[in-house]
Amino acid sequence: MATDETGPSPAGPRAGQDRAGQERSERDQSEQEWLAAYDPRAYTPVAVTVDVVALTLRHGSLHVLLVERAAPPYQGSWALPGGFLRAGEEDLDGAAARELAEETGLLGGSEVEAALSRIYLEQLGTYGAPHRDPRMHVVSVAYLAFAPDLPDPQAGTDAAAAGWYPVADLDLRPSSRPEAAVVPVDTHGGGVGGHSGPLTLAFDHARILADGLDRARAKIEYSPLATAFLPYDFTIPDLRAVYEAVWDEKLHPGNFHRKVLSVPGFVESTGTTTERGGARGGPRARTYHAGDAQLLHPALLRPAREDEIR
Amino acid sequence: MATDETGPSPAGPRAGQDRAGQERSERDQSEQEWLAAYDPRAYTPVAVTVDVVALTLRHGSLHVLLVERAAPPYQGSWALPGGFLRAGEEDLDGAAARELAEETGLLGGSEVEAALSRIYLEQLGTYGAPHRDPRMHVVSVAYLAFAPDLPDPQAGTDAAAAGWYPVADLDLRPSSRPEAAVVPVDTHGGGVGGHSGPLTLAFDHARILADGLDRARAKIEYSPLATAFLPYDFTIPDLRAVYEAVWDEKLHPGNFHRKVLSVPGFVESTGTTTERGGARGGPRARTYHAGDAQLLHPALLRPAREDEIR
DNA sequence: TCAATAGTGTCTTTAAGACAATATGTA
DNA sequence: TACATATTGTCTTAAAGACACTATTGA
Incomplete structure (x- = not known):
């Protein structure tokens, strides 16, 4: 493992300050030598996740796909389906498509397969406030999906449950759209189906969903x-x-x-x-x-x- | 330092595959204990950068702010101004504003300060193909900026040079917009001022710039x-x-x-x-x-x- | 039979675009 | 003076929206 000295930018609170400032000392190396000596682990880590705002029409009203978180943080809360980007393996669009299929159990079955192939997916925006996730700095790339009416999803490995939830039943007021993480409250009992009152979503997912709805409303105009x-x-x-x-x-x-x-x-x-x-x-x-x-x-x-x- | 066993998801090619699958074994811990045991370094690293497509009008034609890279990769090539997100310290908008001011020397000076405060900044999109940067998997959040006519910038610490470049002089054809990194060619001599022929940009910056121009053209309609x-x-x-x-x-x-x-x-x-x-x-x-x-x-x-x- | 709905016709208002005209500047 | 340009006027066409009407179907 290379040390900080051979890495292009040292780990620490100010890593990334000036990549080339550090890199300049390497100028006498050839580009190939420099690349070989490069150690990606030397950076202060940032995690990248992909979350999906998947919308569909059920019984004439707009629904969004949500999963119940099976683990902390926000265990028991509802959230947008998503997960970590597989570093070096996939691009963002691919990760979004994978998460959409994987975390909802919308896999296999020829009819489902055909329906999945007709899903429209586009990038919505990226959310990166430092404390939006209590674990670490997580940058989340959000996607927007339009889907024909799909069967009820099966919960994936990450989720205790998954389901289509009426958008009208969600609390998307600005007051319930934290930009940063709030104290996670266990909201067991507020599930798809027999719930009471509007749900609030995990992380800043209420804001992401609100942005997704705005985008969807504008998108179908043009x-x-x-x-x-x-x-x-x-x-x-x-x-x-x-x-x-x-x-x-x-x-x-x-x-x-x-x-x-x-x-x-x-x-x-x-x-x-x-x-x-x-x-x-x-x-x-x-x-x-x-x-x-x-x-x-x-x-x-x-x-x-x-x-x-x- | 925590070992992989106490981390929520092990490092390795498939890290991030199912965060909750690993997290489920931690369910008996309280959320607080779990957070304390969390080790962010256990993930396969992904770097997050912020790049800015800054547009302005000079002598009646549209110009974009470019910097000449002082270090590998693409040393000597022109690129969009940008740099790494300071993990845990800033949000994405803040990083974009910082990079715009910092890497171009557009700091200090009361007139410049006043002009800077009128710059419009919005998120453009995020680019995350696995090999768009030869060093590692870099996810880049691109921003779009509209600026009034500003003085010529001073090169920041990351750049050998910086300047406003006429958009019409750039080669933005799809064929010169690689999604992944190509073999870096030293394009010394193709600079702002006495250049010859259209420039091609580093990384996938030609594609990002093309997307920024599309967005700008649509944005001023509405x-x-x-x-x-x-x-x-x-x-x-x-x-x-x-x-x-x-x-x-x-x-x-x-x-x-x-x-x-x-x-x-x-x-x-x-x-x-x-x-x-x-x-x-x-x-x-x-x-x-x-x-x-x-x-x-x-x-x-x-x-x-x-x-x-x- | 009644009520709901698909599809068409017509009219008004608003906005976009082509073109002309006038007044006020610079060189 | 010659020419460019800011600003306003007029006319035509396209599109949006309100409203009316007919035909077809389920209950």
Whole structure:
């Protein structure tokens, strides 16, 4: 093991201050020699995790995938699925996809496999306040996922339980979104299903989830990704239900219908209709699948809310 | 020092695989005991850096802040300013602000201080391919900065040189945007000033810069942040010059003027005009400063480019 | 039969863009 | 004087939203 002197930057509270300041003393070495002498362990460690805000539609309302933490810190609390990046083995996107599949038991089974392959995943943001995790400085790269309605997940190895949780039931007020870790409270009993009152999430996951919801609401304005919440074939009213759930706004059925069809490449007709009409009556709807557009021109803008215009 | 057995997850190629799987054996401990026994060094290390895409307007064209690397890897190549996160000491935003000031010598001096305080900083994205840095697995959190015209920077401790570089002179084609590290080539002689041909950047910085430019182009559509490129007081033609430089499009002066004034809260009149007319003639323009709007309603959409509608 | 809903038609208002016109500067 | 440019006016077209209407289906 190399000593601090051969490492490029010594471990300690100010490691990373100026990598090249230390490196400059190595200038006479060739680049190859320098790399060989490099000791990664000489740095003050920072852990990198990947967390996923996975959203889906169940029974017409927006749900988020949560796991119950099986171990400290925040043991017993609900949290976003996630885990440590496998250093040197995978990139961030890969880690997010792995965590999503692994920690929720959404693996194997050909239907689940097909559904998983249709999940949309994008990077949301990175959270790195020094004390957001009581163990050490943890930098967490958050991802946002849109999934069609999936079966109930099986808890992975990291979790005591896992499930889809209605977003509306969560407490996402700023007051319950700590930026740094608070004293972990055992919230046993507040689980998916028979819970009482809004849940608060572990770590700064309430803030991450709030950011994810903001991103999702904006994303479906300019991109056709609302279709990622639906099966391959869907109807315009299905699509409208996605927008209504994500935006938490009622939309005008007639205007929405015409607008979707007027955006080039948003949806493509299958030529057929549903087998039956709506549950409460009405004609059969025509079915569509996603078109080839990557962006919506023009966009489907949210109805302006008076309190946001300022 | 704790051994691997007391750490929550052993170091090694698969560290981080299932943090709670290891943690479960600690369940009988209290949370406090568990935390005390926790050894952060037991993980396979990942380094976290912060890099900044700092954009400004000089002589009417868009420039990016670059530093010449003084040490391997990519010694002598140009790169985005950045450096390692100070573990346990700062959050990501703080690290980005520190790097921007520190590594460019934009410190001290009251005018520079005032200009620095007006710099807009936002997180851009995080890049974590396993081999993007030849030394080890480095996860880099990129930031995007908009700055008013600043003086030429002084090279910081990490850099042999630093300067504002015209974005148009850089080679950002996908072919010169490696996701992983390529063999470092010493590109001495390709510097700010007397260079020959487009530069290629170190690491995956060409990709990060390309992403930053995309973000900037989109950002000024929906937010009033184009004003962050200008002094506190500015004219509508000044503002138009920002849009034209960032979008690389000529805009219609009359329509732009009326549109800016019609967006509530975008700009606020100062009641005065410039001292002189334009360099090539024309009346004095009225001056404005940024209003209190956080978002533009309606947005200033880019002219539709035929090849992007697909 | 009744109520709900898919889908279309029409009209108003708002915004975007093309183009013209006028006034005020610089060189 | 010649030319550039800030600013305003006008007109056309596109899009958003309110509302009405018809046809089809489930209960």
